[in-house]
Amino acid sequence: MRAVGLLSPGDMGHTVAKVLQEKGMPVLTNLSDRSERTRALARSAGVEDVLSYEELIRRTDLILSILVPAEAQNAARNIVRALESTGARTTFVDCNAVSPATVGDIAKEISAAGSRFVDASIIGPPPRREDTTRFYASGQHAEVFAELSDFGLDIFLLGRHIGQASGLKMAYAAFTKGATALSTELLTAAHAMGLYDTLVEELQHSQPEGYRNMVRAVPAVPKTAHRWAGEMEEIARTFSHLGLTPKIHQGAAEVFRFVDASPLADMIFETPNRERLLRETVEVLAKSLGQERPEPQDRSSRS
Numbered sequence: 001m002r003a004v005g006l007l008s009p010g011d012m013g014h015t016v017a018k019v020l021q022e023k024g025m026p027v028l029t030n031l032s033d034r035s036e037r038t039r040a041l042a043r044s045a046g047v048e049d050v051l052s053y054e055e056l057i058r059r060t061d062l063i064l065s066i067l068v069p070a071e072a073q074n075a076a077r078n079i080v081r082a083l084e085s086t087g088a089r090t091t092f093v094d095c096n097a098v099s100p101a102t103v104g105d106i107a108k109e110i111s112a113a114g115s116r117f118v119d120a121s122i123i124g125p126p127p128r129r130e131d132t133t134r135f136y137a138s139g140q141h142a143e144v145f146a147e148l149s150d151f152g153l154d155i156f157l158l159g160r161h162i163g164q165a166s167g168l169k170m171a172y173a174a175f176t177k178g179a180t181a182l183s184t185e186l187l188t189a190a191h192a193m194g195l196y197d198t199l200v201e202e203l204q205h206s207q208p209e210g211y212r213n214m215v216r217a218v219p220a221v222p223k224t225a226h227r228w229a230g231e232m233e234e235i236a237r238t239f240s241h242l243g244l245t246p247k248i249h250q251g252a253a254e255v256f257r258f259v260d261a262s263p264l265a266d267m268i269f270e271t272p273n274r275e276r277l278l279r280e281t282v283e284v285l286a287k288s289l290g291q292e293r294p295e296p297q298d299r300s301s302r303s
Contacts, residue, residue, distance in 0.1 A: 001147060003028055005060035005090075006047060007075045013066040014041040015126035016153070021046055023151040030056050053082035062091045062144065066122070069230035072096040076106045083113040091144045093118040095135070097231040099170055099238040100163030107139075107162045116141040119162045121169030127153070138164035170238040174249060177228050178235070180217045181252035184259065184285070187218065187278075191286035196279070219277045221256070222264035229256040262288040 003026040006013055017027040028048045031039050042049060050056050056063070057079070065075050072094060079092060092110045094103055094117070107117040118141050124133035131154070137145050138158040149155045158164040190199040203211040221228075232253035236246035259265070264284050 001025070001061045003060045004148070005029065005056045005063040007063065007065045007079070008034055008038060008067055009042040009045055009047050010038055010067065011041070012122065012126045013064070014038075014045040014047065015128060016064065016066060017042075017045040017047045019127050019152040020148065025148065025151040028056055028060055053078050054086050057082045057086055057088045057090055060090070062093060062148075064093050064095060066095045068227045069096055069098050069102075069234050072098050072102065073106055076109060080109050080113045083110075083115055089115045091116040091118060091141060093120050093137070093145045094166075095120045095122050097121070097169055097173060097227075097234060098166060099234040099241070100167045101237060101241055102234060103166040104162055116144060117162065118142050118145045119165040120145060121165040123169065123172055136165045136168050138162065167238065170235045173231055174235045174239075177231065178249060178252050179213070180221060181228075181232070181255040183214045184218050184221055184282075185255050187214065187282045188285040188289070191282045192289055196282065215275055215278050219281045221259050222262075222281070225256040225260040225265070229253045229260065232256060258288070259285065 004017075004020060006017055006027050006029045009017055009029050009031075017029075020027050026048070027045070028050050029042055030051070030053050031042060031049045032052070034042075039049075050059065063079055065072060065079075067075055076092065076094065079090070082088075083090065092106075092115055094106055098106075100119075103119050107119070110117040118137055118139045120135055120137045120142075122133060122135055127133035133154065135145075135153055135155045136158055137155055138160065139162045140160055142157050142160075146155045146157055158168065187196065187199070190196045200211070203214070230253075232249045236249040236253070239249065240246040262285055264281065
């Protein structure tokens with residue numbers, strides 16, 4: 001494999017690129033439609049910026065798509081147009097947090113352009129440390145993606161069917177991020193009712209592990225709410241297709257949109273005290289209740 005093309009070097013993507021390049025695999029991208037922040041992340045990872053998607057296709061053998069869920073299909077269509085205009089072929093690996101149905105739609109478009117498709121998912125944080133981030137892959141060509149195991153990625157093959165890897169991600173995130181949405185909402189409600197301190201005292205007594213998870217997870221929500229709202233919608237779509245209720249995670253999406261429309265979206269807390277940080281986060285959200293919400297900003301360029 002000559003090189004890997006990356007869409008896009010955002011928070012997760014640029015860290016993946018660092019791992020690959022440290023192990024000797026060149027990574028290229030096209031930044032023509034990306035934000036200055038993404039450009040800076042690409043530079044920090046040493047990712048080469050090429051002039052067009054056509055050049056990206058010609059100079060790489062595999063494309064990794066790692067974006068916010070809402071951008072997954074648009075990114076794939078950019079590659080489809082480049083494939084059609086160049087007559088080239090590639091292996092397209094969709095690593096986004098989208099439903100099996102969405103992955104199936106993308107797979108059809110990539111396959112129609114004459115290229116190979118791999119359904120993949122990422123579980124864990126950006127791979128800054130070994131054994132923290134796992135890539136799951138499925139589909140007839142998943143073994144091609146698995147070659148990147150030799151370049152620092154932990155890749156596990158699930159089977160031959162498109163939708164298995166994305167389905168695993170949906171089920172996993174339904175619990176982890178769904179629980180964070182629930183925690184954010186219930187703590188905000190308790191604060192608004194003047195019961196925050198009493199609830200926290202009870203949680204510390206009877207649910208200490210759950211409370212520790214809240215302390216860790218809830219203050220981080222403002223940085224990721226714009227991405228997680230779309231992910232919750234994809235989970236809802238997954239469950240609906242299975243005949244399960246989509247409403248739980250549609251509600252979680254609403255919670256994340258509420259956070260993203262709050263003053264927290266552009267606020268950074270500088271404090272080493274994690275419990276104080278949780279209180280500050282919830283206090284701002286409680287004050288936002290009942291206020292007219294601005295439209296959430298388009299934050300897709302952060303990725």
